[in-house]
Amino acid sequence: MHAITHSLRRRLLGAAGLAALTGCRWDFGDDCSGWDGSYSYAVPVVAALLDEADDCPENPYYAWDRFEAPPDAYCDGLDTAGAGDIVDVRFVARAGVECSYELTCEGYEECPGGRPLQRDGASVLATAMPRADWQTERAPSIAELSDEERTVLREYWFRAGTEEHSSIAAFHRVALELLSLGAPADLVERATRAAQDESGHARDAFALASAYAGTAIGPSALGLGTDVSLATDLVALAVSTAREGAINECLAAYLAAERLRRATDPxxxxxxxxxxxxxxxHAELAWATLRWCLAQGGSTVRDALREVFATMTLPRAEARPWPAALEAHGVLSxxxxxxxxxxxxxxxxRPVAASLLAQTREER
Ligand SMILES: [Fe+2]
Ligand SMILES: [Fe+2]
Known part of the structure; x- marks a missing residue:
């Protein structure tokens, strides 16, 4: 992980025009393990439907067939949660034929793969459908995998495919925003090329997911609706670029580097x-875009960026046994x-963001 740390930092600093500030040395360790904390959160209320005469099941673990959705869905369905597990259930109240509970889910913050299109704080993602026209020729070796491992891999890589697929739309939107704000040709062209890259990532991921599924699957129509809104000022563009590109695409690149380091399937x-x-x-493009927004918008943009970078928190998840086959196929615990x-x-x-904000203060 050491190599990717240095290479990413150097490239992002360069993209943000901060090469002059790289004289300072970052002296961090090189350990990518050892988290033992867990992250838990409460799901407000879920309801079980009863016959009039029945009592509320005290322990709904034994009565999930009465619920509207499988229990995992309540934990997995949260926007901020990755693979959620239920660790506690508390009965809250009965109202008519409904029993309400509060679940405590344990999971981890999900880092989207790349830059899916955002609407109202959530990613716009396609669902699965049988089709073979969103694939490349990538063919992982599946002979040694158990059925359970193939299921996990199919779901993981299909989800990754939908995020990449949605990222195509996100970059077309970025190109429109850059055009509407008078950005340099270089940034517009890079955003357009990035949309093309994301299409390749999506097709690769759907090819892997199809191989694990044993049948061709691809994305449904993307639910864009009629109101894909555009950032219409520099602050709005800088904020979405910081969140979705500067931070998330950097995280995606870093994580992919570690997944590559451990993967063995060709x-x-x-x-x-x-x-x-x-x-x-793509992360470099985002940092270059922030540099341009700062040059145009000055302190208003800088203040907005400082707020975004201050929200970065460190995700944690409890260590648990993890099948080697999943790592071999690109899925970390x-x-x-x-x-x-x-x-x-x-x-x-954090170091690159601090450098960017410090430099703009000096330039004033
Ligand atoms: Fe990307
Ligand atoms: Fe991507």
């Missing part, structure tokens, strides 16, 4: 190698994934 390694390089370029994301925030993002 097809998965080829997919990840491409993702590492191109997500790094939640604990290792969180450790990598935290390392990226501490060793790359």
């Amino acid at each position: 097809a998965v390694r080829a997919v990840l190698a491409r993702v590492v390089e191109e997500e790094t370029q 939640p604990a290792d994934e969180c450790a990598c994301l935290s390392a990226c925030i501490e060793r790359v993002l």
Whole structure:
């Protein structure tokens, strides 16, 4: 992880026009493990439907068939949660034929793969449908995998595919925003190329997901609706670029580098190698865009960026046994994934963000 830390930091500083500030040395360790904390959160209320005469089941673990959705869905369905596990259930109240509970889910903050299109704080993602026209020829070796491992890999890589697929839309929106704010041609062209890259990442991921599924699957229509809004001022563009590009694409590149380091399947390694390089370029584009926004917008933009960077928190997940086959196919355990994301925030993002904000203060 050491190499990716230095290379990403150097490239992002360069993209943000901060090469002059790289004289200082960052002296961090090189350990990507050891988190033992867990992250838990409460899901307000879930309801079980009863017959009039029945009592509320005290322990709904034994009565999940009465719930509107499988229990994991309540934890997994939260925007901020990755793979959620239920660790506690508390009965709250009965109202008519409904029993309400509060679940405590344990999970980890999810880092989107790349830059899915955002609307109202959530990613706009396609769902799965049978189709073979969103694939590349990537073919992982599946002979040694158990059914459970294939299921996990299919879900992981399909989800990754939908995030990459949505990122195509995000970069087309970025190109429109840059055009509407009079940005340099270089930034507009790079955003357009990035949309093309994301299409390649999506097709690669859907090819892997299809191989694990044993049947061709791809994305449904993307639910854009009629109101894809554009950032219409520099502050709005800088804020979305910082969140979705400068931070998230850096995290995606860093995580992909660690997944590549541990993966052994040749097809998965080829997919990840491409993702590492191109997500790094997308992160560089985001930092270059922030530099341009700051040059145009000055202190208003800088104050908004300071707020965004202050919200970066370190995700954690409890260590648990993890099948080697999943790592071989590019999927890290939640604990290792969180450790990598935290390392990226501490060793790359915070130093680069601090340099960017300090330089703009000096320039004033
Ligand atoms: Fe990307
Ligand atoms: Fe991507």
